Amino acid sequence: MTFWDFVADRWNRLVGEALLHVSAVVQCTVLAAAIGVGIGIAVHRSPLGSAVATALTSAILTIPSFALLGLLIPVLGLGAPPTVVALVLYGLLPIVRNTIVGLNGVDTSVRDAARGIGMSRAGVLTRVELRLAWPAILAGVRISTQMLMGIAAIAAYARGPGLGVEIFAGLTRAGSANATNQAIAGTLGIVILALLLDGIFALVGRYTVSRGIRGE
Amino acid sequence: MASEIELIDVTKRYPGTGQPAVDSVSMTIPAGEIVVFVGPSGCGKTTTMRMINRLIEPTSGRITIDGEDTLSLDPDRLRRGIGYAIQQAGLFPHLTVGQNVGMVPGLLGWDKTRSSDRVDEMLDLVGLDPGDFRDRYPRQLSGGQQQRVGVARALAADPPVLLMDEPFGAVDPITRGNLQDELMRLQAELRKTIVFVTHDFGEAVKLGDRIAVLGPQSRILQYDTPEQILANPADDTVAGFIGAGASLKQLTLLRVREVELSKAVTASVTDDPADIRAKLTEAGRGFALLLDDRGRPVSWVHARTPGRPTPVGDSVTLQSTLQDALEAILTEGGAAVVTGSRGEYVGLVEIDTVMSTVRRLREEAGA
Incomplete structure (x- = not known):
């Protein structure tokens, strides 16, 4: 069976897994963004806090994904919970770091003017600082998404959802019929999905970053 | 509409520093006048000004505006009632000129129509054509235009008091001269109480109804009209600060x-x-x-x-x-x-x- 025959034969199943894969990545990225931006806001004023947050989130990234999943399974069991926890943890670093960089990049005179004309602290954060940091935050989220697309494949090891299932099945059955096709279909699917999501991010940036600060 | 500002024994001491940044300053800023704080960098003139709208909280002392203690007011509310213009304008780069100018009216809950009418009026006032400038972003403006927008934003809610911290410090000398002339024209019309901070004594003489020459820790070396300061500097420090061009500067004060x-x-x-x-x-x-x-x-x-x-x-x-x-x-x-x-x-x-x-x-x- 050629690769294309294989894809045609398993089309429905592959599409289903692709949807699950994207859905898991997107949901975990959203969660990671919420947590990461929150951490960034909390620590960005303190150099020490920023250093600690960046170091911790970097440390998470150094744990091999297999190992992290392996450690999570005894605690959280198989399936979605360990997958979600692992993906969210891995997605934090770029978001936390870019949030800190973005917020610290806001011109002091702009912050001063915002306070000086009578904006509340929350107002300055939501109406000025986060808007100005948004391109950096968005870039962080975009990097996280790309990273998580790949890492999510490994989640199949913990019986997580997605195209990783195909890759793992292919690898464990190496040598038997269609094993290679299966692994390639999973990998290729992930690459295509990653490119699609990246395109969507470019569009989101286009429509959510103010023309006044867009670099063009 | 203008208000008298009074500073009574105002002191600012930062934790961990020996000497206070501002040491027991008392002065009255008369309603409707431009009072210029002038002094060398680091003398505490900006700190003193920023205590008026409580961007910096005084360690001790009282500041009243029209007799009302500023410490008794909510700081955000207080600031909405005080115009604020700073060096480099501090415009919000992600918002259009119109949105920048309309920010304070928005914070005060004005409705859209009133707000946008006011924006156009203010842009007109500072010499920018609303039709041309309202929808531009700050980065599309020259330095001088940005400063004008900054002044328009400070004036938008018609505050009785205006604080200006070296607002013309970052533009070229010719533009600065124009902006100063413009401010004097506006002031002749509006009669606000303006506290203006600068380190340029020439600017102080040109703009000030009164000048407060400040020394270290914001100590008031002399607080008087430009004429008096030029003619009778209180001490050598003031005389030194006035500089060699004093007599020539005074020529701009004397009338034929x-x-x-x-x-x-x-x-x-x-x-x-x-x-x-x-x-x-x-x-x-x-x-x-x-x-x-x-x-x-x-x-x-x-x-x-x-x-x-x-x-x-x-x-x-x-x-x-x-x-x-x-x-x-x-x-x-x-x-x-x-x-x-x-x-x-x-x-x-x-x-x-x-x-x-x-x-x-x-x-x-x-x-």
Whole structure:
């Protein structure tokens, strides 16, 4: 069976897994963004806090994904919970770091003017600082998404959802019929999905970053 | 609409520092006047100003606006009632010019129509065409235009008090001069209470109704009108800060009507050149000024060539500054013609008069 025959034969199943894969990545990225931006806001004023947050989130990234999943399974069991926890943890670093960089990049005179004309602290954060940091935050989220697309494949090891299932099945059955096709279909699917999501991010940036600060 | 601001024993001490940044400052800023805080960098002038709108909280002391203690108000609410303009304008780069100017009215809950009418009015006021500028972003403006927008934003909610922290510090000298003129024009119309911080004494003299010369820890070295400070600096530090150009700066404060005018030999344009020559010989002068039938200066004639007059170029009025007079003298040569309210001849300012005034000022300053 050629690769294309294989894809045609398993089309429905592959599409289903692709949807699950994207859905898991997107949901975990959203969660990671919420947590990461929150951490960034909390620590960005303190150099020490920023250093600690960046170091911790970097440390998470150094744990091999297999190992992290392996450690999570005894605690959280198989399936979605360990997958979600692992993906969210891995997605934090770029978001936390870019949030800190973005917020610290806001011109002091702009912050001063915002306070000086009578904006509340929350107002300055939501109406000025986060808007100005948004391109950096968005870039962080975009990097996280790309990273998580790949890492999510490994989640199949913990019986997580997605195209990783195909890759793992292919690898464990190496040598038997269609094993290679299966692994390639999973990998290729992930690459295509990653490119699609990246395109969507470019569009989101286009429509959510103010023309006044867009670099063009 | 303007308010009096009073600072009573205001002190700011940062934790972990020996000396206070601002040490027990007391002063009254009269309603409707521009008071300029001037002093070397790091003297605490900005800190003092920022305590008025509580961007910096005083460690002790009281600040009242129209008798009301600012510490009794919610700081955000207080600031919405005080215009704030700073160096480099501090415009929100992600918002359009219109959104920037409309920010405070928005915070105060004005409705959309009132807010946007006000935005256009303010842009007009600072000399920017609303149709052209409202929808631009700050980065599409020149430095001077950004400062204008900054001033428009500060004025948008019609606050009685305006704080300006070196608002023209980051633009080129010519633009700065224009912006200063503009501010004086606005102030003549609006009569706000303006606290203006600068390290440029020339700017202080030009803009200030009063100047507070501040020393270290914001100690008030002298608080007076520009005229008084230039003429009678309180001490050597103030004199040093005023700088060598003090007498020349003072020329911008003195009006032509305040100096003694000299008299020219005058004649009517219809007079016979021979008569004019006779008149000049009698007076022992070289030039005569010819006036028309309504007493307005027309031209100069020289005793040797009474038939060939040269037209009067620059003239000054009684309201002109001595600086203007000096410029007219330099272009005219020897003396500037002074005219009254209807353009009639009233006298001459001669170079000797200006020189002796400069000398007198210098002696007074040295005394």
